[in-house]
Amino acid sequence: MTVPALPSPTRIDVDGVEIATYRLDPDGQSSASNVVICHGTPWSAAMWVPVARILSDQHRVFLWDMPGYGKSISDDNLAVDLVQQRKRLAAVIDHWQLDRPNVVAHDIGGAVALGAHLLEGCAFASLYLVDIVTLDPWGSPFFRLVTEHEEAFAALPPELHTALIREYIAGAAGRSLDSAWVDELARPWRTPAGQRAFYRQIAQLSPRETRPIVDRLADVRCPTQIGWGDSDPWIPIDQAYELAAAIPAPVDVVRFSATGHLVPVEATDALGMDLLRWLEGASRR
Template sequence: MVTYDPALPDPRFVMIGETSIATWVLEPVGAVRGEVVFCHGTPWSRRVWAHVARELGRDYRVFLWDMPGYGESDRDAVATDLRAQAERLVALLKLWGLRRPHVVAHDIGGAVALMAHLLHGTDFTDLFLWDIVTLEPWGSPFFALVAEHAEVFARLPANLHAALVKEYISGALPPRERAGLVDMLASPWLDARGQASFYRQIAGVASSDTRAIADALHATRCAVRIGWGRDDPWLPLGQAYELQAAFPGHAEVIVLDEVGHLAPVVRPAAVVTAVRDWLCR
């Protein structure tokens, strides 16, 4: 079991439009081998990437952000659709002065990164995509129900909301990995502000946006590697190979055994090895 310790510095808050975004930049002590940007998914935050980011930060300049609606970024009635998040990523890359970074993305973070690349013309050196939300079908029946009735779920009593969130998150983890991790991952969503944000960000993700990305995968202009948990209950492994066929060239697929949807959290060492091997290829 992973004992979670984010070990990240305090965030730097930047304004994109009228939205406050929490960002982190990790500077290596010695020579810089390159620049790596991490994108998280839902219902997570940069905390999913904390272990991996700290390890890569030994010799890469590492950039993380909490998408608005998540973590320490603005969560009060902000737009959380993929198009808005992609526009923010494009703006952040310009703010950071990054022209062709390496990008590592998980879940809807993969869709956000691909949208920035394919629909906004942002160039990356390469993409490492982990269990990404792009191909249909995606989203559990619960996810679809919430998307239709977010305002009703937002009014649930706090104890019922907490039980629902923890049960939902536990579904992304193998049973033996749930102790401690479920509470940590659920904690940002359990107060009144978090409850409203939790259902709002689910309602903001639409299949029409991911469909636009999926239709453009053939136009990807950088090398791609795909990572997947063999036992991902939310996004079946078969989608990794469908993505492989959709990208130009031959995107390599890395499969981690006995891993569900959250490889960066439950198997950070294996993810670090896979990403570092990719960056050093």
């Protein structure tokens, strides 16, 4: 298979940090709404291309590679913790001059989006959260091992690092992931800077930074829906219902059957159609 590509990025500066951003517009018609997509780890905006193209038939879609990910990887020793990323999301939305966009977020992108909303004052028209990292517990034994031995992992021979990355990515899916997608998702991490960035971002992620968000979930002030792969090997679907119960009602949980953590890749059409339905409803509210 051929993995669809993003357009060339537009690079913007946020407090001295260069961020790769992308925009997809409907062809020859007005946009129904503005949609901002937030990726997770160890992913990038590239994972969202198929869904973004479905949405861009009707909506103006904005994507970004968080610093330390995708085409925003650099040799700089950047802070890539969740607090900094949520502040950057607020700044990127301000740069785009978006007033109350609809936000779609996956994995740690969910913590970034919720943090921007609850702790940085960003107003959203709606939130659609997909297999997000927010509730405890999160962070695997592998995360803890990297945190304790970041320099050793960053110095692995490239071929061993590549094998680790490919296995790690493939293990997120609920079923076998096409090798073209494994190649695409691994690509940013296979350069020398990417290898260092991969272990840096793991070492800087911590549940300490999501607990203040969890404490404020009752303050979510926009319509919210949750989508989850019912075979997610990383974050069990029980967390979807726990999260829904913590956010002011009503919050529906959409289950994607026989799907793992990578819903945008594993269930592209189903997620794209559900998002279009959700956004149509959000535009009427």
